[in-house]
Each structure stands twice: as C-alpha cells, then as structure tokens.
Amino acid sequence: MENQEKIKLGWFSYSCCEDSTIVMTEIMNEHWQDWKKLFDFRHARVLKSNNLMDEFDVAFIEGAIASPAQEEIVKEIRSKAKKVVAVGACACVGLPAGQRNTFTEGQKEAIDFLITRFGALPKVLKLSDVIKVDVELPGCPMNPDAFLKAVDALVKELRPQS
Numbered sequence: 001m002e003n004q005e006k007i008k009l010g011w012f013s014y015s016c017c018e019d020s021t022i023v024m025t026e027i028m029n030e031h032w033q034d035w036k037k038l039f040d041f042r043h044a045r046v047l048k049s050n051n052l053m054d055e056f057d058v059a060f061i062e063g064a065i066a067s068p069a070q071e072e073i074v075k076e077i078r079s080k081a082k083k084v085v086a087v088g089a090c091a092c093v094g095l096p097a098g099q100r101n102t103f104t105e106g107q108k109e110a111i112d113f114l115i116t117r118f119g120a121l122p123k124v125l126k127l128s129d130v131i132k133v134d135v136e137l138p139g140c141p142m143n144p145d146a147f148l149k150a151v152d153a154l155v156k157e158l159r160p161q162s
C-alpha cells in the first residue's frame with residue numbers, strides 16, 4: 001500500500017437509528033491501526049467534523065430514504081463513488097425505518113400532517129429504489145463479520161497489490 005493512494009471512504013446515515021455506525025466505530029477499536037494506513041475517511045461525521053464530498057472509492061450508506069433531499073444527496077454520492085454499500089436492513093429493505101409504509105389508511109391519515117410538515121416522501125424507500133447498490137450488508141444492525149468480509153473484498157478489488 002506504501003506506493004498506492006489510500007482508499008477514499010465515505011460513511012453516511014439517513015433515516016435510521018445509526019446503530020450500524022456504532023458497530024463500525026466499535027470495530028475500529030480493533031482495526032484502526034491497519035485502517036489508518038489503508039483508508040482515507042473523506043466523509044464520516046461520526047469520526048470528524050471536517051468532511052469532504054469530492055470522490056469516494058467506497059461510500060457506505062446506512063438508513064432508508066424518506067425525503068426528496070435524501071434522494072438528491074444519495075444520487076450525488078452515487079455520482080462520486082466507485083462502489084456503494086447499503087448498510088443494514090433500513091438501507092437494504094427499507095425496514096424497520098419505513099414502518100409507516102405498512103400503516104393502515106387510518107394510521108396514514110393520522111400522520112399525514114407530519115409528512116407534510118417535514119416534507120417527507122409519501123413512501124419510505126430502500127436505497128436501491130433510488131440508486132444502484134453494489135453490495136448489501138443486511139442485518140439490524142449489520143453483522144460485524146459480514147462488514148469486515150465486505151471491507152476485505154473491496155480492498156482486494158480496489159487495491160489488488162495491497
């Protein structure tokens with residue numbers, strides 16, 4: 001890796017509880033010494049305040065998509081990322097964050113004023129409803145071993161010499 005550029009990463013969270021973010025930071029306790037040589041965290045609000053939206057080798061996106069603003073930002077991330085990983089069940093299948101999709105008509109009517117007030121989409125979307133997803137990491141939250149396996153596979157693919 002010495003003669004190669006670090007892998008540029010982004011970590012993003014949308015409509016969700018951010019538990020996979022917590023899992024990722026817990027995993028860092030064991031892996032940060034290797035990761036700091038391998039990865040350039042361009043955008044990860046859980047890790048730093050000075051974040052960049054320029055280019056990513058891999059963008060990890062957690063959470064469902066519940067507003068037009070979120071749709072736009074994930075499209076922007078997609079346009080800047082070589083690989084997009086959907087992290088956790090909310091990103092992969094839209095649930096449990098999108099529980100309101102399963103409401104009865106009466107329940108939907110009862111929350112209608114909130115949908116309007118917050119400018120939310122009529123239906124909560126999974127990430128692949130909005131953009132192309134390269135890898136899915138299901139689970140609520142994601143499984144740490146599956147995450148590490150996916151990270152290893154992406155490193156091998158993006159930096160075969162490392």
Ligand code: SF4
Pocket residue numbers: 015016017018019020062063087088089090091095096097139140141142
């Ligand atoms: S998948 Fe589960 S852990 Fe992950 S953001 Fe959604 S509710 Fe939270």
